[in-house]
Amino acid sequence: MEQFLAVFKYFPQFDAGLSAGLMIFARFLAFAKFAPVLGRSEINVTIRLSFALVMTIIFLNIIDTGTMPQNFPFIIGIFINAIVGAFLGFVSSAIFSAIAAGGDMINMQMGLSSAVMFDQSTRTQGSLLSAFFNLLAAVIYINIGGLYWLIRAMEKSFELCGVFITSFDMNLLASPEYLIAITANVLYVGLQIAAPILIASLGQDIILGIISRTAPQVNVFQLSFLFKPGLGALILIFVLPMLLNVINDYFTSYQNIINI
DSSP states (O other), rough: HHHHHHHGSSSHHHHHHHHHHHHHHHHHHHHHSTTTTTSSSSSSSHHHHHHHHHHHHHHHHHHOOOOOTTTTOHHHHHHHHHHHHHHHHHHHHHHTTTHHHHHHHHHHHHTTOOOOEETTTTTTTHHHHHHHHHHHHHHHHHHHHHHHHHHHHHHHHHHHHOOOOOOOOHHHHOOHHHHHHHHHHHHHHHHHHHHHHHHHHHHHHHHHHHHHHOTHHHHHHHHHHHHHHHHHHHHHHHHHHHHHHHHHHHHHHHHOOOOO
């Protein structure tokens, strides 16, 4: 790579732009691989490459790339920039884990644990409602300007970690307290989303338990297979507008992906 770039040393401006562009492109490409919405497997690789290329051209004109130091390890610089982009993508995608956790809890309480499907976004077997809530969260995230937040986070990353870097401090991008907060919210927000179904399922179990005691001849076990999915679906339809507000507020509270 260094030998190839040495050809352009006779064109200083082009050489500086090409070197900085490759660093920015590596950061954006790694970011698009792990970021929410952009990182979904349904998004074609060509789209990610096009996105990284367009963002590279834009950011070359809006940020101060600085001057590449003498004897700069080019391969290491590309690798470190890719790590920075992948780290930011991971932090932003971790916010979506709480929504998927809520879908898994609802799926289990509705008695649909055996109903699984292949999730294209993670390439694993997942529950039906988890896949549904993942898609719903992606639509809400795009609607409230989540992609703009991602681009703004990348802009801040270039201010905190320059283009020509050979190492970076993770605390500059996200403090340990911030990482703990977004991972701890997986259970908290998941329970908020699944709370109506959990409460209704608990009340149904109590009613079926009373029926089992008062009328032992009634097969309560079979009745639960009938009532749990139906009751859960009715409650989910009723509370879904409120859940949209919960997810919206949750995303809005974490719009600053880089905690500074």
